[in-house]
Each structure stands twice: as C-alpha cells, then as structure tokens.
Amino acid sequence: MVTFVAAIILLILGYFVYSKVVEKIFGVNDENVTPAYSQADGLDYTPISWWKGTLIQLLNIAGLGPIFGAIMGALYGPVAFIWIxxxxxxxxxxHDYFSGMLSLRHNGEQYPSLVGRYLGKSVKAVINVLSLILMILVAAAFTAGPAQLISQVTPLSYMAAILVVFAYFILAALLPVNKVIGKIYPVFGAVLLFMAVSIAVGLFFMNQPIPNLTFENLHPQQLPIWPLLMVTISCGAISGFHSTQSPIIARTMKKESDGRKIFYGAMILEGIIALIWAAAGMTFFGGTDGLAQALTEGGPAGVVNEISTSLLGQLGGILAILGVIILPVTTGDTALRSSRMMLVDLVKQMGMKVDSYKKTVLLTAPVIVVTFALTQMDYSFLWRYVGWTNQVVATVMLWTGAIYLLQNGKFHWICSVPAMFMTSIVGTYIFYAPEGFQMAFESSMIFGIVITLSVIFWFMLQVKKSKNSSFHQLEKVAS
Structure with a gap:
C-alpha cells in the first residue's frame, strides 16, 4: 500500500513540478492570439474554457485505455506502478503537451502535418497513412466493444447496437465541437474520475492489502516485462493516440498558458486512473494468478464489473456499465472526428478546396465505411494491432518535439531521451510480438538495439547540423 500511495504522490508532484519545467522550456506567451479566435469557423475552431477543455481532453485520450490496459498490465505485478x-x-x-502546444502554435495543425513540418515530407507520408489506420482501428475497436455489451444488457442485437453507436459517432464527428463534445463530455469526464476515486477509496477497506513494490516479474505466463509492459499499458503512461486528439482541444484554447493544465494535467489524471485500476486488478483477486483467471473467464470488462459491483454495490454496477459503454464510445467518436480533420488537412495540402460543410461530410464518408466494415472483425484481433501502431505514433511525436526544441535552441533532452527509450520499445516489440515477426526474444532485442542506435545516430547528425548552423549565424552577425 505504501508503494501505491507514494506513486500517486509522485504523479501529483510531477504535475506541480516537472510540468512547469516543460512549460518554461517550451515558452508560452498569452499575448499570442490562439486559433480558436484567429481561425474561428463555428465547427472545430471555437473557444472553450480550460476546465472544460481538460475534462474533454481526459475523456478523449482515456476511454477504457487506462482501465483495460492497466488491468492487463497488472499481471506483471507492482513493477507496473513504476512504468505508469x-x-x-x-x-x-x-508527449501530450508538445502535440497540443505545437498544434496550437501552427493554427491547430493535425499530427501528420506537424510531423512533416519538423521531420520532413517522407516521414509525413508514412505517418499520414499510419495515423489514419490508427484512428480507424481505434474507432472500430471502440465500436465493437460497447456494442457487444449493449446487445447483452438490452433487447438490441449486436448489429442494431453497432448502428446505434455509429449514428452517434456520425453526429459527434460532424456537429460543431461545442454542440455535443463541449456540453456532455465534461460530465462524462467527471464520471470517469468519480469511478476511479471511488475504487481507490474502496481498496483501502479491503482485507487484502495493495502489494508493495517488487521488481520481480509476477506474470503467470512469465512474458517479458520489456517491451511488452510498455505496450500493454500505453494509455496511462504514453499513447500516440493522444497526439491525434490534442489538436481537437488546441483549436478551442483561449490562451497558451492553459496548455499545461489541459495537456500535461489530463495525462497525469489518466496516469492516476491507470494506477488505481492496476492496483485494483492485482489486489482484488489476491494476486496475478487470480487476476489471470478472472481475465480468462470474463475478460477486462468482466473484471471491471466484478471489482466495481463488489466494492461499490449497485452504484458500482451502474458505473461499470457506464464505463464499458460510454467511455469507449466517447473515444471512438473523437477518433472518427480526428480522421475527418486529418483528411480535410490532407486534401487542402494537395491543393483542393474544402470550402463547404457538404465537402466535409463527403470526406468523412470513406472513413465511416471502412470503420464500419472493421467492426465485423474479431475485437481482440483489432486491439492487438492498435498497440504497436499506437506506440510508433507516440515515438514519432516525441522526435518531432525534440527537433522543434533543437531548431529553436532549446533543451531538447526532455523530448529526445523519452524518444530514444520509446524507439527501443517499438523496435524490439515488432520483432517479438505475436502480431509482429514472432522472433526469439534475444534476436528481437538485437534488432531493437540496432534500430535504436541507427535513430540516435540520425539525431546526433541533426544536433551537429543545428550547431553548425548556429555557428555560421554567429559568424555572420560578428562580421
């Protein structure tokens, strides 16, 4: 229990201390006019208060990610606390701060455009495809999951439930951001927080104590901590999906200094939620073996339902159903909205005009069709391919932030060090994982090291180029 409490305190301290360091290095200026005013269109660019923005951002980035992912990550034992x-x-x-603030500084640009601006057109071309794939996979996975539960607790069939969810998706993706998202998402965000805090309080009254820190791998199948834990717990630690969601809120911000509360703050809140559910998973079932059995019998949704109803009674059951249905839906619809925004930006960059609401709707149609088709596939299959894609997107965003800081003569290490770490994660994971090349762990590690060293070599060349450029500029000034 000491480890759990200490971890929550560290996350809170991280917000009050390290977020200010990050903000100072980035450099905010509240005299700059934000896109919510300079690009106001009544659809995506519209001012929203910072507290609403924070709750919307939390709901957009969270969904069931920090709940399901944390429960799966709890199979490794208390070492999961360290990663969170x-x-x-x-x-x-x-990652979230830079994805949001760079979007803010560039008129609400989408993630692929930011990547292209700092990492080049070739990387942008790959990321455009990868980002859209991630958005569609997330939207499909977060349609299938809730639809399955709706069909179980209501008279609706699975297909009818999917149609209901999709009808909402289309409305949320096409209506102005302050009509649906701005009004009901803060409420749902509050529900997410209330659910987590209630579970946390309930844990303190259990006979089984929350386990303290051990570096031992307690996974029942002895799956390696590196790199699997870092991909299993993505939402709640670092997730590339967040960089696709941050521009939605960047287009609604009233001033730059709100970025620390919205982007950094929402991620810390998500970390606390993940920490609570990881602790609940490894405590409620008496250890990782019990948790593994519960996951086999009822899946993550069944685990959430059992923990909630046992600790919170009837209220817990209601919260569990709300969580498993509403939270993924509210992430899936913003994934669809983001894909629409990305397509609009891409078409505009190709020289075509998107000057009417009708054209915006037409651009959304292909994404909706593909997403709907994917909902007919197995949910677990869809989710497997979200993980690695998600962390690659996160890695590229960190490198984008590092290059931005480097080009502006700022302390790039706050982005480049975690970028190197994540490069090693995704470089190793793809060779080892079942959805990857399924190679031996030792061979996967070697390939991961080679990829990481290659990327570090590239970055060192960028550092050298930046220093040479600065030196020549000084020479010109001196002469």
Whole structure:
C-alpha cells in the first residue's frame, strides 16, 4: 500500500513540478492570439474554457485505455506502478503537451502535418497513412466493444447496437465541437474520475492489502516485462493516440498558458486512473494468478464489473456499465472526428478546396465505411494491432518535439531521451510480438538495439547540423 500511495504522490508532484519545467522550456506567451479566435469557423475552431477543455481532453485520450490496459498490465505485478509513474511524468505528459502546444502554435495543425513540418515530407507520408489506420482501428475497436455489451444488457442485437453507436459517432464527428463534445463530455469526464476515486477509496477497506513494490516479474505466463509492459499499458503512461486528439482541444484554447493544465494535467489524471485500476486488478483477486483467471473467464470488462459491483454495490454496477459503454464510445467518436480533420488537412495540402460543410461530410464518408466494415472483425484481433501502431505514433511525436526544441535552441533532452527509450520499445516489440515477426526474444532485442542506435545516430547528425548552423549565424552577425 505504501508503494501505491507514494506513486500517486509522485504523479501529483510531477504535475506541480516537472510540468512547469516543460512549460518554461517550451515558452508560452498569452499575448499570442490562439486559433480558436484567429481561425474561428463555428465547427472545430471555437473557444472553450480550460476546465472544460481538460475534462474533454481526459475523456478523449482515456476511454477504457487506462482501465483495460492497466488491468492487463497488472499481471506483471507492482513493477507496473513504476512504468505508469515514470512513463506519465517524463514521456506521456511531455508527449501530450508538445502535440497540443505545437498544434496550437501552427493554427491547430493535425499530427501528420506537424510531423512533416519538423521531420520532413517522407516521414509525413508514412505517418499520414499510419495515423489514419490508427484512428480507424481505434474507432472500430471502440465500436465493437460497447456494442457487444449493449446487445447483452438490452433487447438490441449486436448489429442494431453497432448502428446505434455509429449514428452517434456520425453526429459527434460532424456537429460543431461545442454542440455535443463541449456540453456532455465534461460530465462524462467527471464520471470517469468519480469511478476511479471511488475504487481507490474502496481498496483501502479491503482485507487484502495493495502489494508493495517488487521488481520481480509476477506474470503467470512469465512474458517479458520489456517491451511488452510498455505496450500493454500505453494509455496511462504514453499513447500516440493522444497526439491525434490534442489538436481537437488546441483549436478551442483561449490562451497558451492553459496548455499545461489541459495537456500535461489530463495525462497525469489518466496516469492516476491507470494506477488505481492496476492496483485494483492485482489486489482484488489476491494476486496475478487470480487476476489471470478472472481475465480468462470474463475478460477486462468482466473484471471491471466484478471489482466495481463488489466494492461499490449497485452504484458500482451502474458505473461499470457506464464505463464499458460510454467511455469507449466517447473515444471512438473523437477518433472518427480526428480522421475527418486529418483528411480535410490532407486534401487542402494537395491543393483542393474544402470550402463547404457538404465537402466535409463527403470526406468523412470513406472513413465511416471502412470503420464500419472493421467492426465485423474479431475485437481482440483489432486491439492487438492498435498497440504497436499506437506506440510508433507516440515515438514519432516525441522526435518531432525534440527537433522543434533543437531548431529553436532549446533543451531538447526532455523530448529526445523519452524518444530514444520509446524507439527501443517499438523496435524490439515488432520483432517479438505475436502480431509482429514472432522472433526469439534475444534476436528481437538485437534488432531493437540496432534500430535504436541507427535513430540516435540520425539525431546526433541533426544536433551537429543545428550547431553548425548556429555557428555560421554567429559568424555572420560578428562580421
């Protein structure tokens, strides 16, 4: 229990201390006019208060990610606490802050455009495809999951439930941001927080104590901590999906100094939620073996339902159903909205005009069709391919932030160090994982090291180029 409490305190301290360091290095200026005013269109660009923005951002980035992912990560034991704390403070929150603030500085640009601006057109071309794939996979996975539960607790069939969810998705993706998202998402965000805090309080009254820190791998199948834990717990530590969501809120911000509360703050809140559910998973079932059995019998949704109803009674059951249905839906619809925004930006960059609401709707149609088709596939299959894609997107965003800081003569290490770490994660994971090349762990590690060293070599060349450029500029000034 000491480890759990200490971890929560560290996350809170991370917000009050390290977020200010990150903000100072980035450099905010509230005299700059934000896109919510300079690009106002009544659809995506519209001012929203910072507290609403924070709750909307939390709901957009969270969904069931910090709940399901944390429960799966709890199979490794208390070592999961370390990754959630370190990942959230030094990687995830930094990633979210830069994805949001760089979008803010560039008129609400989408993630692929930001990547192209700092990493080049060739990387942008790959990321455009990868980002859209991630958005569609997330939207499909977060349609299938809630639809399955709706069909179980209501008279609706699975297909009818999917149609209901999709009808909402289309409305949320096409209506102005302050009509649906701005009004009901803060409420749902509050429900997410209330649910987590209630579970946390309930844990203190259990006979089984929350386990304290051990570096031992307690996974029943002895799956390696590196790199699987870092991909299993993505939301709640670092998630590339967040960089696709941050521009939605960047287009609604009233001033730059709100960025620390919205982007860094929402990620820390998500880390606390993940920490609570990881602790609940490894405590409620008496250890990782019991948790593994519960996951086999009822899946993550069944585990959430059992913990909630046991600790909170009838209220817990209601919260569990709300969580498993509403939270993924509210992430899926913003994934669809983001894909629509990305397509609009891409078409505009190709020289075509998107000057009417009708054209915006037409651009959304292909994404909706593909997403709907994917909902007919197995949910677990969809989710497997979200993980690695998600962390690659996060890694590229961190490198984008590092290059931005480098080009502006700022302390790039706050982005480049976590970027190197994440490069080693995704480089190793793809060779080892079942959805990857399924190679031996030792061979996967070697390939991961080679990839990481290659990327570090590239970055060192960028550092050298930046220093030479600065030196020549000084020479010109002197002469």
């Amino acid at each position: 704390v370190i990942g959230s403070i030094f990687a995830g929150a930094v």
